[in-house]
Amino acid sequence: MSSPNQPLDLTVDGGTLTARLVDFPSVSGEETALADAVEAALRAYPHLTVDRFGNNVVARTHLGRSQRVVLAGHLDTVPIADNVPSHVEGDLLHGCGTSDMKSGVAVQLRLAATVVEPNHDVTYVFYDCEEVEAERNGLGHLFATHPDWLAGDFAVLMEPSGAVVEGGCQGSLRADITLTGVRAHAARSWLGDNAIHKAAEVLRRLVDYTPRRVVIDGLEYREGLNATRIDGGVAGNVIPDECRIHVAFRFAPDRSLEQAEDHLREVFDGYQLDIADASPAALPGLSQPAAQAFLAAVGGEPRAKFGWTDVARFSAHGVPAVNYGPGDPNLAHKREEHCSLSAIAEVEERLRAWLTA
């Protein structure tokens, strides 16, 4: 394990660089040291301009190409779970952030340092606080304060995707339904009005609901509507006067946020719905010329992205975006998180081919 105080060496291979980044703890909110190191390392390359805002670093080429593409990744990780420093077993690099997403960041840094004359101008974005509340998200802060730094014709978010292109992302809408009744002692229940019993009808609608499947740009999206929390009751011997149900709707990117909300209100017609959280979906945009060129270069069969990712932020600003990274999405946030070294090398090689074809 190299010391966090040593400068980052971007000439080592992607696996070694990933290990170096993993050994540089950067839990959300504590990214300053890593952002400093990334900034310092990139400033050593004269073919890049480097800008910084908070713990967000943006490096760009300025070759006057007709198109500009963006490679973006977040510097933060979820809290460490006894899985730092990293260690290698065969082809696997183990440790917090190996998949989500320091392997992707390592590929970005390698390409930034070594692809001196790309065929498109390239913007490399490194940002903080992706793993926490949306208001703290560094990419969101950059779009709010320096949208020009993020301008481009196409973006690749290097979130773990198993080295497969994942198009767009589903939207997410969460809402609370509060059922009310009248409290009474359980011994005289007919004097009350049981709020928990009223949940029967709400839950029946959820059970009877058939989630939609829809194909967009050749990718199949699967929606889902679920109660994710329920709670009600005062005491074991009291007829409850309140029951709260939290509902999560994940919707395909052919619905706008507004349409998704209208649909939810239709399903729960007759109930008051309080929206708790709303994130728009992102269309895959795979029919865009920039995306087509990217798909041709990296190969493989693209698939739909179900989880919400920051591609939706690019999409909302008119930049088509896909997820493509070496990490394994199923290992993200897990104690046993790891990443295949060969996947890191493969993703770097394919992106290099795309940027230098």
Next chain:
Amino acid sequence: MSSPNQPLDLTVDGGTLTARLVDFPSVSGEETALADAVEAALRAYPHLTVDRFGNNVVARTHLGRSQRVVLAGHLDTVPIADNVPSHVEGDLLHGCGTSDMKSGVAVQLRLAATVVEPNHDVTYVFYDCEEVEAERNGLGHLFATHPDWLAGDFAVLMEPSGAVVEGGCQGSLRADITLTGVRAHAARSWLGDNAIHKAAEVLRRLVDYTPRRVVIDGLEYREGLNATRIDGGVAGNVIPDECRIHVAFRFAPDRSLEQAEDHLREVFDGYQLDIADASPAALPGLSQPAAQAFLAAVGGEPRAKFGWTDVARFSAHGVPAVNYGPGDPNLAHKREEHCSLSAIAEVEERLRAWLTA
């Protein structure tokens, strides 16, 4: 307000004595001082023997009558809510325990002191910890350790009943139903199995349930089956793998505890039911000769008791028992608790008539 350190004077009227008892704080677990005072006051009367176990005091006449009746009441109150010392407004005595049930205890003490030659032998029981967990209940401790002290042909529990005879009490059975599923991210809900959605069927059965009404000894009992608590869920974006429903069944005294449990298992056939709490019902026993004589003496139209009370403990030991006390059951445990002074006098007068007829 008289000092708690002064001995209890049982020659004052019932309302004054109630005020004296209210001003003697005795929240559950803190009854020692009041039990001491009650014991000392009763020992002054040579027509009574007095026994003590813990903070439970039992005073008895031994006149060799053919029948023995029991008058029982608890010394403890729920926590004081800024409503001690007591104060009088017109006919109302305000304060913690005025209704539940120091007014009943005052009547017991007055009768014990002044009815020197009753027509039945009389046992006066004063016990602790009625307002807390069943295992701490003083009457239960007496039945377990000194059942001979509680022997009798008929018992009157002086719980608040609005000066109306309330027969028997309903039983109470509480159970937990735990629904399980498989956790998954809400973005890929089809990989999970939503435990909250399974509550729909359980709640439907509750909504469809028609509680029984049954007449026993001329009194109508109304059963009730309710969910009193529900909770489930892990996080807003996780398909939940567990949902728990707490069910309260209040049943009429023509069902034994075992029959009540069988019924509950029938209603929730297919679900695992974990019994959390079980208290048997008590038959009103109004057809018993001792009860008939009591009813004739105190008058009024008896009604069914819905809430569970310690009459069930007497009933379980073969002693028919009713509730009859001056307090207002709807004011029990409330900050604004109060009791009518004329009801205290009326209940004392009627019981005196019964015991001296």
